[in-house]
Structures are given as structure tokens and as C-alpha cells.
Amino acid sequence: DTAVSQTPKYLVTQMGNDKSIKCEQNLGHDTMYWYKQDSKKFLKIMFSYNNKELIINETVPNRFSPKSPDKAHLNLHINSLELGDSAVYFCASSQDLWTGGRETQYFGPGTRLLVL
Amino acid sequence: AQSVSQHNHHVILSEAASLELGCNYSYGGTVNLFWYVQYPGQHLQLLLKYFSGDPLVKGIKGFEAEFIKSKFSFNLRKPSVQWSDTAEYFCAVFSSNTGKLIFGQGTTLQVKP
Numbered sequence: 129d130t131a132v133s134q135t136p137k138y139l140v141t142q143m144g145n146d147k148s149i150k151c152e153q154n155l156g157h158d159t160m161y162w163y164k165q166d167s168k169k170f171l172k173i174m175f176s177y178n179n180k181e182l183i184i185n186e187t188v189p190n191r192f193s194p195k196s197p198d199k200a201h202l203n204l205h206i207n208s209l210e211l212g213d214s215a216v217y218f219c220a221s222s223q224d225l226w227t228g229g230r231e232t233q234y235f236g237p238g239t240r241l242l243v244l
Numbered sequence: 245a246q247s248v249s250q251h252n253h254h255v256i257l258s259e260a261a262s263l264e265l266g267c268n269y270s271y272g273g274t275v276n277l278f279w280y281v282q283y284p285g286q287h288l289q290l291l292l293k294y295f296s297g298d299p300l301v302k303g304i305k306g307f308e309a310e311f312i313k314s315k316f317s318f319n320l321r322k323p324s325v326q327w328s329d330t331a332e333y334f335c336a337v338f339s340s341n342t343g344k345l346i347f348g349q350g351t352t353l354q355v356k357p
Contacts, residue, residue, distance in 0.1 A: 235288040
């Protein structure tokens with residue numbers, strides 16, 4: 129069974145379009161995250177949610193809007209896509225955010241976004 | 245600001261060679277350190293982690309890492325690599341101040357059969 133799943137796996141779109149990436153975890157975790165991996169493989173956190181509440185909002189353009197309908201889902205909506213948004217986006221989850229970092233984060237397979 | 249540095253960007257080894265990947269961090273607080281691996285076409289998965297206690301931690305698939313506080317390092321080692329170890333390796337430190345997991349830029353390991 130997939131622990132953290134993302135859809136779609138690949139996303140090719142034109143500049144200016146709006147797109148969404150969905151993430152679901154079946155681990156019963158309270159905390160979920162979105163990371164961006166750039167072309168140099170550098171991974172950086174974008175957002176984290178704990179029990180549907182936004183905890184971390186890294187300096188990300190407000191074209192990016194995460195939405196957590198319940199604690200098992202964290203979706204990422206991107207408005208007015210730009211060329212620089214091309215990257216791999218990873219969703220992750222962990223049991224809890226407040227245990228001093230002892231929690232392992234479990235990652236999804238990634239969504240490769242290409243903006244043309 | 246906290247940061248993680250992985251000095252080896254691309255490592256090429258023959259099977260059975262020994263591996264050591266460097267990781268240095270800059271963070272003054274209590275450190276929680278991780279190594280993640282990303283096999284080709286797969287998601288990131290945890291290799292090992294350190295929170296406290298024995299500074300030599302053992303992970304899956306024969307990997308180990310040593311936390312050396314005085315050197316701010318957490319190098320990953322494996323005595324004998326296999327072709328199946330070909331992957332991207334990421335060192336990360338959890339910042340309890342910010343609640344963020346901060347990754348290094350990754351090391352690409354290519355093992356030749």
C-alpha cells in the first residue's frame with residue numbers, strides 16, 4: 129500500500145495556466161508538507177500543515193496556495209504558472225511536528241511539473 | 245541561518261569500493277540529523293537518523309553515519325557498495341527553532357558494476 133501518494137506524476141502545461149497537485153497519506157499522520165526540488169536537485173520546504181492548520185509558510189509567492197481539507201490530504205494549487213515554477217514537487221508527512229524533529233518524514237513519489 | 249553542505253556532488257565508484265559522503269551543518273542548537281536516499285524514479289526514503297546517544301548510527305542496507313559534534317559533521321559510510329546503491333543521497337538537519345527539515349544539495353552516487 130502506498131503511504132504517501134501524489135497525483136499527477138507528470139504535469140506539462142503552458143505559462144499562465146492554473147494547476148493543482150493532490151497529496152494523500154494513509155499513515156494517520158498529523159503533519160504534512162510540500163517541498164520543491166529544483167533542477168539542481170536542491171530540496172526546500174514550502175509549506176507544512178499540522179491537523180489542517182498552516183504552520184510553515186516559507187517565502188513562497190502567493191500564487192501557490194496549499195489547501196488541507198482534512199489531515200490526510202494536502203493539495204497544492206498554483207495560479208498563473210511561470211517558467212520558474214518548473215520543478216519536482218514532493219509531498220511528505222510525519223506523525224507530529226512538535227516532537228523535536230525526531231519524526232521521520234515520509235515522502236511521496238513527486239510530481240514533475242514542466243511549464244512551457 | 246541553518247544550512248547543510250554536502251561537498252561531494254557526484255561520486256563514481258566501482259562495486260565493492262568503500263563509500264564516504266561528507267555532510268556538514270551549521271546550526272547551534274540541538275541537532276537531529278538525517279540521511280535520505282532517492283533511488284532512480286523513486287521517492288525519498290530514510291536511510292538513518294541521529295538524535296542523541298551513540299554518535300555512530302546504523303541504517304538500512306549496511307549504511308552507517310557518524311555524528312562528530314566538534315566538526316559539525318554527519319558523514320555517511322558504507323564499507324562495500326553495490327550497483328543497487330546508485331542513487332541520490334541527501335543529508336538533512338531538523339531545526340527545532342523553525343520546525344523545518346533543511347536539506348543539503350545532494351550527492352549523486354554512481355556505482356559501476
